[in-house]
Amino acid sequence: MTEHTTRVDVGIVGGGPAGLMTALLLKRRGISAAVIETRTKDTIHRTQRAGILETATVNMLVDAEVGSRVLTDGHEHEGTVLSFDGEQHRIDFQALVGRSVWLYPQNEVFYDLANAWECEGGEIHWAVTDTQVHGVETAAPRISFTDAAGQTRSIAADLIVGTDGSRSMCRKLIPESVRTDHFISYPFAWFGILCEAPPTAPELIYANSELGFALISQRNESVQRMYFQCDPDTDPESWSEDAIFDHIQAVLGTEGGVQLKRGPIIEKTVLPFRSYVCDPLSHGRLVLAGDAGHTVPPTGAKGLNLALADVRALVPRVEEFITELRASESDRAGSDRSGPEGETPDGEAPSVETPEPLRRYSRTALDRVWKAQNFSYWATNLLHRQPEENSFTHRRRRGEFDAITGSVHGQAYFADSYTGWSD
Numbered sequence: 180m181t182e183h184t185t186r187v188d189v190g191i192v193g194g195g196p197a198g199l200m201t202a203l204l205l206k207r208r209g210i211s212a213a214v215i216e217t218r219t220k221d222t223i224h225r226t227q228r229a230g231i232l233e234t235a236t237v238n239m240l241v242d243a244e245v246g247s248r249v250l251t252d253g254h255e256h257e258g259t260v261l262s263f264d265g266e267q268h269r270i271d272f273q274a275l276v277g278r279s280v281w282l283y284p285q286n287e288v289f290y291d292l293a294n295a296w297e298c299e300g301g302e303i304h305w306a307v308t309d310t311q312v313h314g315v316e317t318a319a320p321r322i323s324f325t326d327a328a329g330q331t332r333s334i335a336a337d338l339i340v341g342t343d344g345s346r347s348m349c350r351k352l353i354p355e356s357v358r359t360d361h362f363i364s365y366p367f368a369w370f371g372i373l374c375e376a377p378p379t380a381p382e383l384i385y386a387n388s389e390l391g392f393a394l395i396s397q398r399n400e401s402v403q404r405m406y407f408q409c410d411p412d413t414d415p416e417s418w419s420e421d422a423i424f425d426h427i428q429a430v431l432g433t434e435g436g437v438q439l440k441r442g443p444i445i446e447k448t449v450l451p452f453r454s455y456v457c458d459p460l461s462h463g464r465l466v467l468a469g470d471a472g473h474t475v476p477p478t479g480a481k482g483l484n485l486a487l488a489d490v491r492a493l494v495p496r497v498e499e500f501i502t503e504l505r506a507s508e509s510d511r512a513g514s515d516r517s518g519p520e521g522e523t524p525d526g527e528a529p530s531v532e533t534p535e536p537l538r539r540y541s542r543t544a545l546d547r548v549w550k551a552q553n554f555s556y557w558a559t560n561l562l563h564r565q566p567e568e569n570s571f572t573h574r575r576r577r578g579e580f581d582a583i584t585g586s587v588h589g590q591a592y593f594a595d596s597y598t599g600w601s602d
């Protein structure tokens with residue numbers, strides 16, 4: 180069988196929200212893109228991920244006119260509740276920083292973007308195998324893969340965007356001599372459930388007690404999402420429904436506190452997490468965005484928001500790069516007899532430097548990434564129980580918690596970070 184080759188400006192590896200939003204926004208600027216993804220559309224749509232969107236993320240979905248249902252099906256939350264040993268404190272985002280967040284699950288953000296890209300006739304290949312990315316250090320990078328029908332294909336481009344998630348293969352194309360992997364792991368994980376019950380409270384509750392962390396989130400009027408801290412080796416089946424709800428209720432406090440609304444559990448998963456940053460996010464003709472370049476623990480609900488902040492930083496720099504490239508190509512075509520850039524006389528593609536606009540993207544994106552890393556790390560340690568706890572460590576954390584909830588400045592720090600800093 181012969182290989183089918185497509186030629187686009189930008190080839191995108193990974194059809195999650197970061198890859199699709201990049202493709203859509205580039206198209207708005209007259210830059211063509213094609214996307215490949217190893218999972219099926221349905222698998223991604225059915226996979227539960229975090230559900231909180233910052234104001235800037237919501238604005239981006241609205242401004243991109245991708246038919247997102249965020250404003251109709253999502254819920255605006257003007258605050259959140261922090262609970263320590265059964266005592267609740269509301270953080271009023273609107274009063275403190277004039278911003279809200281929206282509860283709208285990431286898998287629905289994905290679905291809106293995928294539908295928009297497909298409706299606009301964008302090239303996308305779901306469920307691909309054998310993905311390889313070639314020549315990122317040359318001016319002629321290329322993606323090769325086998326599509327869902329078994330056809331071998333190739334996408335030739337000027338730039339490759341790696342949005343292929345936390346187990347990114349694109350990231351590994353940045354040589355170890357160039358790349359720094361900043362990494363820490365945590366000695367705990369989240370036990371996540373979906374249950375058929377009405378909401379327990381109008382806003383999310385982030386809770387800590389001597390038993391550890393719990394989070395009461397929501398999905399809609401009849402399905403709720405909750406989490407509690409567990410050992411990373413926990414078998415989800417070893418916890419009965421009653422044991423799960425009793426434990427979450429105990430973290431929330433049993434006397435006079437929040438009364439958990441219970442209902443049949445329809446999904447149980449253990450979610451390990453870590454903090455990771457790849458530096459730089461650009462190398463030659465490759466850039467990384469979203470989880471491919473960095474992962475955060477879910478406590479600050481920053482994952483998707485950071486991924487889309489990357490895209491906001493990336494798209495104008497890609498436009499700048501492509502515009503400069505086209506200008507230099509037409510200069511060369513007009514002034515000399517050498518072949519097109521990307522081929523030496525013997526047909527080998529010469530290596531290229533990382534273009535300056537793409538270096539700038541990496542620097543801008545990483546500044547925000549590190550702020551979000553700090554917040555996610557801090558909130559995780561504030562709200563989780565460490566394996567080696569004693570009365571001092573628990574009481575000290577309570578002191579830290581009181582310093583946040585007990586002063587308008589502490590509350591504003593939380594509200595500013597949680598709802599997302601301006602670009």
Ligand code: PHB
Pocket residue numbers: 228229230231383394396397404477478479480
């Ligand atoms: C969720 O709804 O799944 C969720 C919300 C907030 C978080 C993490 C997950 O911090």
